[in-house]
Amino acid sequence: MSTTLYQKIQAFYDSSSGLWEEIWGEHMHHGYYGATGTQKKDRRQAQIDLIEEILQWADVTGVEKLLDVGCGIGGSSLYLSKKFQAQVTGITLSPVQVERAKERAVELGLQCQAEFLVADAQNMPFADNSFDLVWSLESGEHMPDKAKFMQECYRVLKPGGKLILVSWCHRPIDTYPLNTSEQKHLQDIYQVYCLPYVISLPHYIAIANQIGLQNIDSADWSEAVAPFWDIVIDSTFTPKAIFGLLRAGWTTIVGALSLGLMRRGYESGLIRFGLLYGVK
Numbered sequence: 001m002s003t004t005l006y007q008k009i010q011a012f013y014d015s016s017s018g019l020w021e022e023i024w025g026e027h028m029h030h031g032y033y034g035a036t037g038t039q040k041k042d043r044r045q046a047q048i049d050l051i052e053e054i055l056q057w058a059d060v061t062g063v064e065k066l067l068d069v070g071c072g073i074g075g076s077s078l079y080l081s082k083k084f085q086a087q088v089t090g091i092t093l094s095p096v097q098v099e100r101a102k103e104r105a106v107e108l109g110l111q112c113q114a115e116f117l118v119a120d121a122q123n124m125p126f127a128d129n130s131f132d133l134v135w136s137l138e139s140g141e142h143m144p145d146k147a148k149f150m151q152e153c154y155r156v157l158k159p160g161g162k163l164i165l166v167s168w169c170h171r172p173i174d175t176y177p178l179n180t181s182e183q184k185h186l187q188d189i190y191q192v193y194c195l196p197y198v199i200s201l202p203h204y205i206a207i208a209n210q211i212g213l214q215n216i217d218s219a220d221w222s223e224a225v226a227p228f229w230d231i232v233i234d235s236t237f238t239p240k241a242i243f244g245l246l247r248a249g250w251t252t253i254v255g256a257l258s259l260g261l262m263r264r265g266y267e268s269g270l271i272r273f274g275l276l277y278g279v280k
């Protein structure tokens with residue numbers, strides 16, 4: 001992974017995570033607003049509902065050892081650790097996130113069953129066959145080598161273990177390739193959110209087949225999650241959020257000013273919210 005991208009992602013999350021938690025809470029991912037995105041609900045509840053819907057979709061009813069790849073401040077890791085009494089490990093590129101995730105584990109009394117470390121998902125410091133569940137919620141879009149990332153997830157899974165990967169995607173390109181304006185729109189999103197590029201859900205499925213995952217399943221939940229951006233946009237223009245943005249610095253301000261990029265991406269069908277499931 002190039003040092004520049006690594007440093008950019010690290011700096012982005014180091015500077016923005018405190019503000020995100022203050023305004024939006026511990027979950028740094030979309031919310032779930034019903035299959036057609038029409039349910040009205042509290043934003044944090046919608047984020048928890050997304051986790052629960054994913055678990056149900058993937059038929060996960062118990063876990064002993066879980067790896068959260070791209071764990072943020074441990075939103076999913078600690079939620080899942082508590083729910084399943086599971087041993088969890090979370091990795092992120094951001095030392096600030098690791099420190100906060102560790103603090104949160106102590107606050108929740110989960111420090112004996114949760115560990116967090118700075119590590120690169122494309123080169124993980126874990127032995128083969130270590131985890132029952134590898135969970136990656138909205139981190140795949142940051143990976144410059146999607147195949148290497150998925151191979152690593154596969155390597156550390158125990159035989160019979162499950163991979164759940166949920167990622168920002170672009171629309172499938174089997175019928176029409178991306179046009180110039182769509183490519184420009186994606187470039188703007190990459191720039192703001194420190195992404196090397198995104199791929200389509202069929203591309204993730206092709207990689208899953210290549211690396212040997214079994215029982216592969218996939219879903220496009222764009223409709224269910226798209227309302228999230230309107231809600232984030234509304235909450236950004238409150239005095240508390242504006243003050244926090246000024247403190248967090250320029251990259252975070254640009255991120256906030258560009259929230260409309262994602263909303264328009266969903267509206268046009270360019271941006272998709274893809275889920276992938278497979279078993280080792």
Ligand SMILES: C[S@@+](CC[C@H](N)C(=O)[O-])C[C@H]1O[C@@H](n2cnc3c(N)ncnc32)[C@H](O)[C@@H]1O
Pocket residue numbers: 001009013026027028029069070071072073074075076091092093094097119120121122136137138139142143
């Ligand atoms: C949008 S946040 C999602 C956080 C968390 N999954 C959640 O839903 O609350 C993306 C996360 O991916 C992590 N990430 C990005 N690239 C990574 C890499 N190469 N290795 C490990 N983590 C990475 C970031 O540090 C950040 O924690």
